[in-house]
Amino acid sequence: MEKDILIRVDNISKSFRKVQALSGFSLSVSSGSIFSLLGPNGAGKTTLMKILLGLVGSDSGSVTIYDLPVSSPLSRRNVRYLPENVTFPSWATPEVLFRQLERIRHESSTEEFRQRCIELECADLMKRPLGKMSRGQKQRVALSLVTAGKPDLVLLDEPSSGLDPGGRILVRNLIRNLSSEGATVLINSHLLGEVERVCDTATFISRGRLIAEGELDSLSRQTGLAYIETDNADNMKLSLEKLGYSCRKESKGVVAELPDPSSFPDLARSVLDTGIRFTGMNQMRESLEDVFLRIMQNDSEQGDDIVS
Amino acid sequence: MFLNGIEQLLRRKIVLTAAIATVAFLGLYWWGVSAASSADLSMGHGEADMAVDMLGPEDAALAAILTAGPLAATLVTALIIVIGSTMLPEEIGQGRMPFWLSLPQTRLKVYLSLGLAPLAVSYALALILFGGIFLITSIYFPFTARNIPFVFISMLAWLTVVWAAVMLLSLVLKKIASMLIVFFLSSVASLFGGLYEIMKMFPGETPKALETITHTVIYVFPADRGYRGVLYGLIPADAVITENLAFFGVTASVPSLHLVYAFFWSLVLLSIGYWKFRRMDF
Incomplete structure (x- = not known):
């Protein structure tokens, strides 16, 4: 149904100097789904994610979230984003960072933040400066910061990065919980095993183009x-x-x-x-890895045909 | 966001170092002024001692302020250049900018909030430094300043010019290059600012080329006008030696229009900086 479409990407293109990152890309994401962007390095996944957040402007086409253009800050009112490799100040504690975020969001969700920290098993790190945490601990704290409250859309770039197997399980549970709370979750990850366990739908991107999309079950042969x-x-x-x-x-x-x-x-x-x-x-x-390799292989062969 | 920026700046070692330097500077100043207040200035010559006898506490205060002022100005300028040139590049380099921009706030708000933090911290430091100089001096050599409200406005004009320049350059050049360029511009502006005041005392007697260069520097980087306004507002209203110093342009007043121009110039640079920031991909 029309009203269920949360993200609408219509024929966007983006180039960085001579590199074509996205070319005539269109996509619709339904509200409440757990959605993954898959593709090889340099395919345009991160660029697409950043265009959705207004961090990168598209050269042409339109992108809306809840029918609001992404250039408007209102489109990000209930959107949360965890970039890959974000470095928070080493002196800051999770409590301080969350207070800073609350100031910007003009909302108080301290209790939800505590709950999220318990969920991700990092509640004991609240008063510890981030400079004194391991990479995995920082990632758990960052996930708690980003997902606390009642987000409508959560964009996670490599959410399991730096986490041990236990941490990865917690992240999977977190993603499922977010979905059950009504949030749409968009994941950009190369860990296909993790994606396969939590996502319902996937979009495959190669050389800036959408080459396949659908529910994981229908994509695997x-x-x-x-x-x-x-x-x-x-x-x-x-x-x-x-x-x-x-x-x-x-x-x-x-x-x-x-x-x-x-x-x-x-x-x-x-x-x-x-x-x-x-x-x-x-x-x-087929496992998601098999699907990925098959789709990329087909795309590569088609690309070769076009070249030849 | 502005408070977050302030919170972040106050944790930085450079700000702590500047705070320690300020305390040390004011301590030394206190020590020097208290020693000078009890010094015997008689020289044993009849005429010289007569001249000394003509001087009042206001003249001692003037000398003290004009000695300490440039040192304090250098400290404040150095701080605003360092923290102003690192604030935005650091947020970008550490990958935090996408995080801030993904929150429901405009780019203008992020740009101004993060940018205003270094200006606010530097302005606070300048107020403490020049306020300290004023208080310490007036304890030992009581005097009435010429125009204290003018000090506040001039100080803001001076720092805003340096801040706007360093903010813009930090977005288009490497950190160190932007720092060096603004420090160079500040030094050149200070030199030609002094020349400008002297030239006003000798109208028509300055080589045309020097006059052109001086005016160009004054209008291209009007920071020195603000700094001179600070000194003008702070010095005693009725010191005997003021007229002699005026001959060298040291205590000349700064027309309000010059400060208005400095603010306008800063606004132009800030707008160019924002235009660049708005077009940046993160």
């Missing part, structure tokens, strides 16, 4: 592999190999290679025919 979950993996593997399938054993089952992705029903019949007890079977789908 079924592969030529099937997974059979069984306690009797050795026998299952032997039986399927006798039927001509190439198999490998995994911890709680067997991965079988299909002659072609559409022959999964044939394998299913073969598994039933073996008479060996199994608890589950499914055709494996």
Whole structure:
């Protein structure tokens, strides 16, 4: 529905001297989604994010947030942004920084900030200067600062940067919580495993152009592999190999290679025919990394065709 | 945002150093003036002693203020150049500018708020320094200043010119280059500002080329007019030696129009700086 579109990017272009960062780029982001921008280095992801915030002006086209042009500060009223590699003053404590932010936002959300700090397990760092924190601790504090309150749109540039596995899990939970609170979250990250775990939709950008977009499930294809979950993996593997399938054993089952992705029903019949007890079977789908590589490969080949 | 800028500046070592230097300067000044107040100036010659006897406390105050003034001015100028040239580049270099600009505030507000902080801190320091000089002097050599309100306005005009120039240059040049250029301009403006006052005492007797250069410097970088206004407003109204010093243009008044021009000039530079800042991609 029209009213659900939060971000509307219409045919924008941006160049930095001779480098074309974005070219005829259009995009719509629905309210409440967890959205990721994916693409190789220099694809134009950060430029797009900065155009959304009015930090970089586009050469042509229009960008609106809630139908307000991004040149207006009002469009950023409930928008939060965490840049990559931001360095806050080393003397400042999280409490001081939050007070500074409250002054600018003209709002008080100290309690929400405390809650966010508890959520990101950095509540004990409130009075510690940032200069005396590790990189991961600073990142947690920065995420708490940015996401406290009731934001409508949160833009995160490499949010898991510098975090240990525990910290990454907390960030995933934070993103899900923000979404459940009604916020739209836009993530720019190269950590595809993290993106895959939290995002519902993705946009692939290459050489300043949108090359694919959609829900993650619809973007990933079924592969030529099937997974059979069984306690009797050795026998299952032997039986399927006798039927001509190439198999490998995994911890709680067997991965079988299909002659072609559409022959999964044939394998299913073969598994039933073996008479060996199994608890589950499914055709494996591409991971986001596979999708990314495939889409980029296609784009590269198309680009080569155009050049040749 | 302005308060955030002030908070940030007050934590910087350069501001702490300037504060310590101010305290040390005023301490030394106090010591020197108190020593001078109890000194015996008689020289053992009849005529010289008569001349000394003609001088009042106002004359001693004038001498003290004119000695300390340039030193205090150098300290304040150095501070405003250093903190003024680093404020915006540091926010940009540390990656904080995108963060501030992503908040619901205009670029003009960010530019002025962050920019005004160094001006406010330097103005406060200048008030403490020149206020301290005035107070210490008047304790030992009681006098009535010529025009205290004029001091406040002139000081603002002087610092605003230096600040606007350094703000603009810091956006287009490297930090160190902008500092050096503004320091050079301030020194040249001070030199030609003095020449300008002397030239007024000898109308028509100055080489045309020197006159042209002097006027050009005065109008291209009008900081010295403000500084001279500070000295003019601060010195005693009725010192005997004032007329002699006036001959060298030291105690000449500064027309209000010159201060208005200084403010206008600053506004032009600030506007150019903002134009540049508004077009910057972060």
